[in-house]
Amino acid sequence: MTKPTIEDFLLQNYSEQTVKSYTFAINHFLVMNPKAKRYKYKDIVEYMEEIGKQQPNAKYRVVILSAIKKYYDYLVMSGYREDHPCRKLNIKVNSNQAVQVQDLFSSEELQLLLSRENRYENLDTRNHVLINLLIYQGLTSDEIIRLSVQDVDLDAGTIYIKASKNLNRRKGKLLPQQIMLFFKYINEIRPRMLRGATDKLIIGKLGKPITVDSIHAMIQPLKALFPDKNLNPQTIRMSVICNWLNEQKLALEHVQELAGHKWPGTTEKYFKVDSFQQRELINKYFPL
Template sequence: MTKITIEEFLQQDYSPQTVKSYMFAINHFLKLNRKAKRYKYKNIVEYMEEISQQQPNAKYRVVILSAIKKYYDYLVMSGYRADHPCKKLNIKVNSNQAVQVQDLFSSEELQLLLNRENRYENLDTRNSVLLSLLIYQGLTSDEIIRLNVKDIDLDSGTVYIKSSANLNNRRLQLLAKQILLFSKYISEVRPRMLRSSTDKLIITKLGKPIAVNSIHAMIEPLKPLFPDKSLNPKTIRMSVICNWLNEKELPLEQVQELAGHKWPGTTEKYFKADSQQQRELINRYFPL
């Protein structure tokens, strides 16, 4: 079997601009480190120490480290290595830019959003599909309205998210309970609601493609559940990302890919302070 190149590996998940940036950092790393394929954790720490002396911008260093991590992801995927030497290596960015995670919602609170029933069965099923994409996959409103029926693969249990100017494309796993729900919606409910020809997955009660303002309107009646917090599609997505990092403790790179963030620094903002203190001691190598 022909193995893909590292550039082709990156192209599977990232935009052309991100691939270009990562390839530049990887090639520079390999040029200066001829034995990089066999490097251990301490070798990469030493390299990043050198970078920190040359480049005071923490965000720039985050990009370099992320590119290096993808290089070792590629080696593991290709069978060149069985271990990843720097998967847990992390760079601390300016904490002043952190998301105010105390204002967000826990996974248990987000589950409450699915308990609301609609007097119309069709809308109840449609709303459950839409809400599940918000609270399980953390999609934006714009991503939801751009979904087509063909983007849902019930056989593999996945949803494909197209790239945008701000976010990368990605294929996300659906939960088992979502697959049954989506199957009912696509095969039974949506055809009953449809009034015009459209490939869009989510449609209104009038059978037309849903708009962003309609998603916000659907969330509006749920706001009394949390009178002291701001509930909207954006804060729901932010909560999901925060919970991936802090409740489930998923690796930063995995959360970056799940969220579609182009840069790991964007994902890092969602670390809670106590969780961030438990991360790798590499932070001490990069004082701000």
């Protein structure tokens, strides 16, 4: 049986655009390092140190290292290697911009946001849809107000999120429990609430497309659940991204796509550091 190429391997989990970026970086790495198939941890560290001398931009170095990691993932999958020489190697991103992950919310805490009920069925269902988009898909308020009914594909179980200035377009998966909720909202609740013609998915209580301010106002009463933390749509999204990485242990590149981040370095800031030794290693080889 013919083994898949590295492009085939990457296409199983990533978009064509991401695969194109990875293969370009991998091919450059192999040209510069013809013995890379047998490299050990210290060889990768030394190579990245050289990259750091040429390119001080940490985000650029994160992209290169992410591609190199996928190359060794492919070698392990194909049986060429039994070990992965750099799986735990990370690059330090500007600590002044680090996410304070200890101040965010766990998945269990985010689930509590669904416990508040509204005495009006229409608003209760609408609010549950909106909170679902926040705590499961990790959308921003701006992304939510720009969603249209056509962006939700209930048959495929997906939702299309449009690109913005700061975030990439992407297609998110709906969880099984979301399908019936969204079906009820789109086919029963939303038509009742609607006042006038619009294709926007989320409708406000006056029958018009919801605004960012309205989303913040809906979250405001829920702050009582967490008096010692700052609950708002932004910290909810940050918590979701953090939980994808640290609770669910999803790959950095996968979380980058789920979040719509343009750079892996943006996603990497959500990692919880496991040990003092790892911090010292990163500071030694990748100072900013």
